[in-house]
Amino acid sequence: xxxxxxxxxxxxxxxxxxxxxxxxxxxxxxxxxxxxxxxxxxxxxxxxxxxxxxxxxxxxxxxxxxxxxxxxxxxxxxxxxxxxxxxxxxxxxxxxxxxxxxxxxxxxxxxxxxxxxxxxxxxxxxxxxxxxxxxxxxxxxxxxxxxxxxxxxxxxxxxxxxxxxxxxxxxxxxxxxxxxxxxxxxxxxxxxxxxxxxxxxxxxxxxxxxxxxxxxxxxxxxxxxxxxxxxxxxxxxxxxxxxxxxxxxxxxxxxxxxxxxxxxxxxxxxxxxxxxxxxxxxxxxxxxxxxxxxxxxxxxxxxxxxxxxxxxxxxxxxxxxxxxxxxxxxxxxx
Amino acid sequence: xxxxxxxxxxxxxxxxxxxxxxxxxxxxxxxxxxxxxxxxxxxxxxxxxxxxxxxxxxxxxxxxxxxxxxxxxxxxxxxxxxxxxxxxxxxxxxxxxxxxxxxxxxxxxxxxxxxxxxxxxxxxxxxxxxxxxxxxxxxxxxxxxxxxxxxxxxxxxxxxxxxxxxxxxxxxxxxxxxxxxxxxxxxxxxxxxxxxxxxxxxxxxxxxxxxxxxxxxxxxxxxxxxxxxxxxxxxxxxxxxxxxxxxxxxxxxxxxxxxxxxxxxxxxxxxxxxxxxxxxxxxxxxxxxxxxxxxxxxxxxxxxxxxxxxxxxxxxxxxxxxxxxxxxxxxxxx
Numbered sequence: 001x002x003x004x005x006x007x008x009x010x011x012x013x014x015x016x017x018x019x020x021x022x023x024x025x026x027x028x029x030x031x032x033x034x035x036x037x038x039x040x041x042x043x044x045x046x047x048x049x050x051x052x053x054x055x056x057x058x059x060x061x062x063x064x065x066x067x068x069x070x071x072x073x074x075x076x077x078x079x080x081x082x083x084x085x086x087x088x089x090x091x092x093x094x095x096x097x098x099x100x101x102x103x104x105x106x107x108x109x110x111x112x113x114x115x116x117x118x119x120x121x122x123x124x125x126x127x128x129x130x131x132x133x134x135x136x137x138x139x140x141x142x143x144x145x146x147x148x149x150x151x152x153x154x155x156x157x158x159x160x161x162x163x164x165x166x167x168x169x170x171x172x173x174x175x176x177x178x179x180x181x182x183x184x185x186x187x188x189x190x191x192x193x194x195x196x197x198x199x200x201x202x203x204x205x206x207x208x209x210x211x212x213x214x215x216x217x218x219x220x221x222x223x224x225x226x227x228x229x230x231x232x233x234x235x236x237x238x239x240x241x242x243x244x245x246x247x248x249x250x251x252x253x254x255x256x257x258x259x260x261x262x263x264x265x266x267x268x269x270x271x272x273x274x275x276x277x278x279x280x281x282x283x284x285x286x287x288x289x290x291x292x293x294x295x296x297x298x299x300x301x302x303x304x305x306x307x308x309x310x311x312x313x314x315x316x317x318x319x320x321x322x323x324x325x326x327x328x329x330x331x332x333x334x
Numbered sequence: 335x336x337x338x339x340x341x342x343x344x345x346x347x348x349x350x351x352x353x354x355x356x357x358x359x360x361x362x363x364x365x366x367x368x369x370x371x372x373x374x375x376x377x378x379x380x381x382x383x384x385x386x387x388x389x390x391x392x393x394x395x396x397x398x399x400x401x402x403x404x405x406x407x408x409x410x411x412x413x414x415x416x417x418x419x420x421x422x423x424x425x426x427x428x429x430x431x432x433x434x435x436x437x438x439x440x441x442x443x444x445x446x447x448x449x450x451x452x453x454x455x456x457x458x459x460x461x462x463x464x465x466x467x468x469x470x471x472x473x474x475x476x477x478x479x480x481x482x483x484x485x486x487x488x489x490x491x492x493x494x495x496x497x498x499x500x501x502x503x504x505x506x507x508x509x510x511x512x513x514x515x516x517x518x519x520x521x522x523x524x525x526x527x528x529x530x531x532x533x534x535x536x537x538x539x540x541x542x543x544x545x546x547x548x549x550x551x552x553x554x555x556x557x558x559x560x561x562x563x564x565x566x567x568x569x570x571x572x573x574x575x576x577x578x579x580x581x582x583x584x585x586x587x588x589x590x591x592x593x594x595x596x597x598x599x600x601x602x603x604x605x606x607x608x609x610x611x612x613x614x615x616x617x618x619x620x621x622x623x624x625x626x627x628x629x630x631x632x633x634x635x636x637x638x639x640x641x642x643x644x645x646x647x648x649x650x651x652x653x654x655x656x657x658x659x660x661x662x663x664x665x666x667x668x
Contacts, residue, residue, distance in 0.1 A: 088639045096639035145503040159603070161495055161502075168495075168605020169479040170640060178635035179599040182516055190635055263512040269493070269603060271502020301512035301524055303431035305422050306504060 008040065009067055010119075011082045011326025012059060013126055016100030016153060020044050021062045022322040023070050023078060026330035036240070037137055037316065037323050040076075041069040051103050052112075059083070060116035068206075081121045082329025083109055084129035084321045086156070091171045093123035099189055100153060122329040126150075126321050128174060130278055130314070131158020132165060133324030139315035140276050147263065147272040148314070149176075150279035151288075155262075159270060176266055177201065199258035202281050205234040209251050218247035233294040240282035256291025257299070263292075264299040267309065278314030289313050341656050342374065342415050342592030344400055344453075345660025346393060346417045347460060350434030350487060354378050356656040357395045357404050357412060360664035371471055371650065374410075375403040385437050386446075393417070394450035411637075415455045416663025417462035418441055418655045420490070420622040425505045427457035431445045433523055434487060457661040460484075460655050462508060462614055464648070465492020466499060467658030473649035474610050481597065481606040482648070484613035485622075489596075493604060507622070510600055511535065533592035536615050539568040542592075552581035572618035590625025591633070597626075598633040601643065623647050 007027040013020045022042045043065055048054045062116065063081055068228035070076050087098025093110020095101075114121040123131075131148035135141040135158075144163045150156040155177030159166040166173045177197035178190055185194025198204050212218040220240050225231040237255075240248035263275055275296075282288050293311050297303055314320060341361040382388045395446055397415055404410050411459030421432030427444020429435075439502045448455040458466075465482035469475040469492075484490040493500040494572045496621045500507045504533075511531035512524055519528025520541065532538050546552040547563035554574050559565040574582035597609055609630075616622050627645050631637055648654060 088636050090639075097636050159466060159604075161500060166604070169607035170605055171576070172636060172640065173605035174604065175602045175635060176599075178602050180595055180633070181511075181514065182518070183595065192633065192635075195635075261514055261517065265510075266601070266603065268509045268512050269491075269499070269507065269600065270506035271504055275501035299514070299526065301509060301526075302422050302431050302506060302528075305424075306506065 002067070008070055008076045008325040009080050009082060009330045010063055010078045011129070011322040011324065012062065012064055013084045013086070013129065013321030013325060013330065014059070014086065015047060015099075015126070016086065017047055019047050019058065019062060020322045022326060022328050023066050024323060025076075028325065037319060039319065040073060041066050042319070042322075043069070047101075049088045049102060051138065052107050053126050056100075056112045056116055059113055063117045078119065079108055080329045080333040081113065081117060081119050082129070082325035082327070083107060083113065083121060083123045084121055084126035084325040086126045088125050088172045088175070089125050091167075093121065094123060095123070117264070120329075120333045122332045123167075124325060124328050125155025125158075125174065126155070128158040128165060129322075129324030129328060130227065130320040131160070131324065132157070132328055133316055133320040134276050134278065134314050135160055136327055137316065138234075138276070138320070140312040142330065145271060146276060147266055147270060147274070148276045149263070151201055151259070151277060151281040152279040153201060153203055155201050158278070159272075161270075168327070176262060179262060179265060181261060181265070182192045189270045191306045195263040196258070200255070200262055202234040202279075203236055204252070204258065205233060205255050205281065208254055209234070209237045209276065212247060212251050212298035218251060219246055220245040234281060238281070238287055241287045242284065247258060252287060253291045254293075256288070257295040259292045261299050262294060263311070264301060264306060268301045273307070273309065275309060276314050277311065278316070280315050338390070342404055342412045342413045343660040343664045344397055345463070345656040346396065346413045347463065347655030347659060348393070348419045349381060349460070351381055352378055352419065353392065354652065354656045355395060355400050355596060356653060356660060357400050358657060358660050359410075360660065371653060373653065373657070374407060375400050376653070376656075377403070383436060386441050389435075389438060390446045390450055393447055397451045397453070401453075412453065414663045414667040415451060415453050416458035416659030416661070417446065417447065417457045417464070418659040419443060419453060419457055419458045422506045422575065422649070423457050423459045425501075427455065429457070437558050439639050440506060454663075454667045456666045458662050459492075459505075459508065461490025462492040462499060463658030464490070464654040464658075465494070465658065465663060466662055467650055467654040468610055468612065468648050469494055470661055471650065471657065472610070472654070474608055474646040477608045479605060479607045480610060481604060481608070482601055482610045482612065483597070484594070485535055485611060485615040485646065486613040487535060489535050489538055490613070492595070493606075495604075496645060510596060513596060513599060515596060516601070530592070530596040531555075534589070534596050536568040536600060536613075538592065539571055539589050539615065540566060541584070542588055543568070543571045546581060546585050552585060554579040556584055566614060572615070574619050575621045576618065586621060587625045587628075590622070591629040592624045593627035595633050597645070598635060602635045606641065607641070607643065609645045610648050611645065612650070612654060619647065
């Protein structure tokens with residue numbers, strides 16, 4: 001009997017509402033030429049909010065299920081696990097601050113999930129994972145100086161410098177959602193005011209929309225939300241804007257301006273050559289992307305001196321985070 | 335006769351009001367152990383504001399004078415020139431936007447000064463040069479992830495990632511003075527509003543002080559400025575604050591808060607391990623540095639999860655830019 005090298009890697013994207021796991025063959029030829037990014041098995045489970053023990057057990061059960069699935073399919077063995085977690089993840093795989101995982105703080109995911117699964121586990125920030133997947137396999141990847149953003153409940157980011165991930169001193173680089181863009185702006189759960197994600201995330205869009213609804217500037221929106229201005233959410237705005245509702249289009253223009261302003265701040269510091277935007281919000285497509293692009297040229301410092309900086313929609317969809325976690329685990333644990 | 339290797343390098347710091355040139359021995363043992371950072375000769379001339387031709391001629395004359403000086407002193411030859419210029423300098427040594435050098439735009443310094451001197455010329459952003467000198471020779475240098483700022487008329491920056499300069503796609507990285515921190519803030523010459531350097535530079539301090547003076551909150555300051563609130567400048571505030579004048583101390587606290595806010599934005603993105611602040615303004619010492627440090631802990635995102643980030647005063651003084659330009663030229667033209 002020939003022993004198989006454990007070339008399969010499990011990647012997990014841990015979100016505030018769901019956990020998505022995939023298995024890929026890290027030795028397979030990479031690139032978008034591979035069908036479905038080379039995913040061999042995948043599974044989705046809801047995120048439990050019942051403390052650290054339950055969360056680790058849920059993650060370990062997901063790895064066990066995926067192990068069984070690939071054994072059935074190919075007889076292969078999973079050799080490592082990569083986990084993308086929302087928040088500040090240090091170089092030892094400890095999640096320090098994760099506002100979307102209440103009750104989970106200073107959690108040594110790498111050690112705990114390693115013990116629970118018997119596999120080496122590499123942990124990274126979730127947006128860093130998605131950025132790496134887009135860099136390695138996505139349609140707009142491969143650049144040296146990339147700014148990747150995810151617009152979801154908050155704002156995540158992954159940055160490449162000379163083709164490598166910018167991790168910083170502790171592994172915490174790339175948290176621009178908490179750049180302050182207006183010290184007199186709305187309060188942020190982080191304790192300060194006017195953080196970028198108060199404007200330029202899904203929850204930021206909902207806030208802009210509710211303000212417009214209360215001011216009577218978005219009658220169609222309030223209807224979509226069942227008549228209550230307080231019930232207006234981000235997807236009501238993108239839906240109404242897709243139908244051409246003027247109030248919603250104005251809100252999307254305001255939203256796009258805030259997204260562009262933060263990108264301009266980042267490009268002034270990083271001198272990126274391409275900006276890639278992922279996350280649930282941009283699934284709506286041009287109704288989100290066009291206002292961002294329209295505002296970006298106006299707010300970018302030194303635009304005249306720079307080659308044009310394309311602002312592209314991420315190409316890998318919801319699997320990017322889990323695939324990136326697997327790719328990074330394969331790299332780090334090789 | 336033994337031919338000497340051209341190990342001497344000329345470094346020039348081109349400022350809005352003065353030009354400072356030095357010659358160092360790039361093969362000499364480096365480090366602060368060397369007296370006066372190993373400067374063999376230095377010269378200062380005023381910056382001409384009479385167009386590109388005059389500026390190039392002035393720079394070439396400075397190189398000629400320094401060449402003569404080192405020949406007299408040691409018989410050595412200058413083998414290369416490094417120039418630090420204020421603004422966006424691309425990888426070909428062209429200065430694209432330099433607000434402190436009116437009339438100088440899209441100037442190919444590398445080619446023009448190379449022709450005029452017959453020497454290879456490397457051009458970098460001035461703050462990048464100063465950052466590199468502090469990194470290589472300064473008291474707080476040697477870290478992998480450094481954020482270096484110069485607070486002068488505007489704000490300059492140099493960033494190291496894994497011990498190397500962050501240059502970005504075009505060489506334009508590190509222009510955080512034009513991060514927008516308040517879209518409703520005071521207008522900036524760059525065409526936008528509320529850029530960081532409207533608050534956290536020497537001219538930003540003067541603006542905060544004039545506002546306080548007009549509001550009657552800084553009587554001592556107006557006296558120092560000869561009785562005219564419009565004549566209040568940054569150094570009047572630091573002088574008055576050094577003497578303990580309450581109005582001036584309040585202005586310095588406000589100024590320190592704005593400096594700290596921008597640093598916090600940058601650390602959220604870069605995850606720096608040390609912040610080094612240079613430029614004319616910090617020559618005043620603790621009266622500037624203490625309010626920055628006091629505010630920084632409050633405004634830093636994720637402060638609880640991070641090791642303490644020291645905020646230090648640059649140690650090399652006014653020669654940092656010229657020395658850094660020489661060091662970078664020696665590296666790039668080796």
